[in-house]
Amino acid sequence: MDHWSSLSMGKNVPMERRERADAARNRQAILRAAEELLRRHPPEQVSVERVAAAAGVGKGTVFHRFGSRTGLMLELMSERAREFEQAFTEGPPPLGPGAGPAERLVAFFAAVAELAARNGNLVGAIEHARVTSRSHGEQPRESNPVYLAWHRHVCALIAEGRPDVDADQIAHMLLGTLHMEPIASRLRSGEHERLAAAFADLVNGLLGAGAAGG
Numbered sequence: 001m002d003h004w005s006s007l008s009m010g011k012n013v014p015m016e017r018r019e020r021a022d023a024a025r026n027r028q029a030i031l032r033a034a035e036e037l038l039r040r041h042p043p044e045q046v047s048v049e050r051v052a053a054a055a056g057v058g059k060g061t062v063f064h065r066f067g068s069r070t071g072l073m074l075e076l077m078s079e080r081a082r083e084f085e086q087a088f089t090e091g092p093p094p095l096g097p098g099a100g101p102a103e104r105l106v107a108f109f110a111a112v113a114e115l116a117a118r119n120g121n122l123v124g125a126i127e128h129a130r131v132t133s134r135s136h137g138e139q140p141r142e143s144n145p146v147y148l149a150w151h152r153h154v155c156a157l158i159a160e161g162r163p164d165v166d167a168d169q170i171a172h173m174l175l176g177t178l179h180m181e182p183i184a185s186r187l188r189s190g191e192h193e194r195l196a197a198a199f200a201d202l203v204n205g206l207l208g209a210g211a212a213g214g
Contacts, residue, residue: 029056030066031072031079034076036054043121048063048069076122078146084112085149088104095108095111101157102161104157105157106199108153109195109199109200112150116187116192117188117190117191121188147175158170161208170206183195
């Protein structure tokens with residue numbers, strides 16, 4: 001490599017690093033702004049324009065980074081879900097490995113219910129964005145990476161405890177109930193313990209109460 005090439009690379013690398021750092025700061029600023037707005041306002045009032053203004057960036061920056069309002073809300077939910085996924089894949093039992101399938105499944109749905117209740121406005125914002133989006137190319141819920149990870153986990157636990165049933169379909173049915181309006185409205189009002197108890201009854205009926213510790 002000649003001297004001029006070395007100098008050229010030396011100039012470009014710091015610039016690229018600064019650009020990456022700026023992009024990372026913008027991303028975090030946008031996500032923090034969206035989170036704060038969702039704490040204080042109903043989902044339908046949290047627009048891309050309001051998020052951009054609160055983050056101190058242009059509306060185009062939000063669209064460039066997240067694609068759409070739905071994409072922004074899904075990314076925010078994904079960030080919150082990553083820690084949860086680590087807990088149920090690597091954390092201590094009964095949510096993590098080391099407990100029986102029924103006990104782990106009961107713990108999983110109790111944790112999901114609590115997560116959804118804590119983030120009711122965010123879940124509502126995702127659903128509102130889906131309904132009001134003008135784009136026909138929005139990602140279906142069932143192809144979202146968070147949903148896929150949850151479905152894979154639930155399906156595996158059901159298959160472990162009941163290899164004779166259609167674990168794939170039952171996992172979709174159980175997870176799908178979280179988006180039914182009567183249940184979603186209860187989660188938004190903070191009734192996650194009631195939902196967790198109902199899921200426990202369903203899981204114990206399917207896999208056997210004995211396997212869940214009585």
